[in-house]
Amino acid sequence: GQQLNQSPQSMFIQEGEDVSMNCTSSSIFNTWLWYKQDPGEGPVLLIALYKAGELTSNGRLTAQFGITRKDSFLNISASIPSDVGIYFCSGGSNYKLTFGKGTLLTVNP
Amino acid sequence: DTGVSQDPRHKITKRGQNVTFRCDPISEHNRLYWYRQTLGQGPEFLTYFQNEAQLEKSRLLSDRFSAERPKGSFSTLEIQRTEQGDSAMYLCASSFETTYNEQFFGPGTRLTVL
Numbered sequence: 001g002q003q004l005n006q007s008p009q010s011m012f013i014q015e016g017e018d019v020s021m022n023c024t025s026s027s028i029f030n031t032w033l034w035y036k037q038d039p040g041e042g043p044v045l046l047i048a049l050y051k052a053g054e055l056t057s058n059g060r061l062t063a064q065f066g067i068t069r070k071d072s073f074l075n076i077s078a079s080i081p082s083d084v085g086i087y088f089c090s091g092g093s094n095y096k097l098t099f100g101k102g103t104l105l106t107v108n109p
Numbered sequence: 110d111t112g113v114s115q116d117p118r119h120k121i122t123k124r125g126q127n128v129t130f131r132c133d134p135i136s137e138h139n140r141l142y143w144y145r146q147t148l149g150q151g152p153e154f155l156t157y158f159q160n161e162a163q164l165e166k167s168r169l170l171s172d173r174f175s176a177e178r179p180k181g182s183f184s185t186l187e188i189q190r191t192e193q194g195d196s197a198m199y200l201c202a203s204s205f206e207t208t209y210n211e212q213f214f215g216p217g218t219r220l221t222v223l
Contacts, residue, residue, distance in 0.1 A: 004151075031210040042113070042200050042214035043152065088151050092210030095165055096142070099151025 006089050006100030013079055014108050021103045022073040023089030031092030032065045032072035036085045037102070043088055047074070079107050111135060113215035115201050121221045122191055129187045130218045134203030141184050142212060143176055144200040145169065152200050152214075158184060159206060191222045 006023045013019055023032070031050055035043035047058050049065035049072065056063055062075045072089055086102040114133045122128050134141045139160050144152035155174070156166045160181040170176075173191075178184040188195055198219050202212040 033210060035214075040216075040219070042115075042202075042217045045211060045213060048211050090151070095140075095157050095209060096154035096167075097144075097152070097210065097212060098154070101149065101151055 004089060004091060004098055004100035006103055008103060009101070010104040010106070012106045012108065015079060015081060017079055019076040019079055019083075019105060020073060021087060021089075022071065023091075023100050024071045025091055025098075026070070027091070028069040029091030029093060029098075030069075032063070033090040033092060033097065034061075034063050034072070034074045035088045035090060035099075037088060038085050046087075076105075079105075081107050081109050083107050113201055113203055113213055115199075115215040115218050117218060118216060119219045119221075121223065123223050124191060124193060126191055127187065127189045128191060128220065129185055130199055130201075130220075132184045132186070132201030132215060134183070134201070135213060136182075137205070138203035138213075139181065139206050140204045140209055141178055142202040142204070143184070143186055144202065144214075146198040146200055146217070147196075155186075188220075191220075193222045196220055196222045 033048045034046045037043045047063040052069050054065040060077045088102045089100045090097040116131045142157040143155040146152040155170050158178040173189045176186045198217045200217045202214045204212045
């Protein structure tokens with residue numbers, strides 16, 4: 001089946017630093033999405049990407065849909081304590097989302 | 110709050126019991142999805158509905174699992190004869206048909222099977 005390789009598994013950064021995480025796949029996806037999940041809650045959609053090469057921003061977040069359609073990255077600029085959580089990349093096909101294992105982000109104030 | 114809601118938020122049951130979870134999607138969305146998430150993993154697709162029709166089921170959905178969406182609004186997920194391996198977070202999501210990959214998730218139901 002389809003698998004997404006998400007890296008890094010975890011990151012420990014200081015408040016104000018920039019963060020980058022990425023996701024690769026052996027398969028092509030129509031859509032790439034990035035979600036954030038807090039403990040005990042469901043994932044929250046951050047950014048959706050629809051075209052190869054597309055670069056999209058949402059506030060301090062920037063994500064890109066790789067040209068090969070097999071990868072995506074997410075950057076967070078000027079991190080703040082509330083950025084703490086687990087970030088998931090997700091590849092979308094006709095009806096289902098396939099998720100990576102997540103990147104646990106810890107921000108030290 | 111007009112987001113996806115799920116009930117209950119937590120369920121503890123003994124092995125062999127049946128459990129049922131409910132999901133109320135965003136009212137304008139005609140697609141509804143169920144996912145399962147275990148510790149340290151991302152959500153895994155189980156099944157989805159378009160209106161009241163169940164259009165796809167994952168191989169993860171054994172015959173002990175059944176999902177319904179009788180009127181095309183809320184959905185239920187039932188697990189019969191629960192096993193310890195069923196312990197997980199069960200997530201519901203919904204979307205428009207036209208933007209089917211922009212799925213909005215509920216808070217989940219945490220199931221613990223003793």
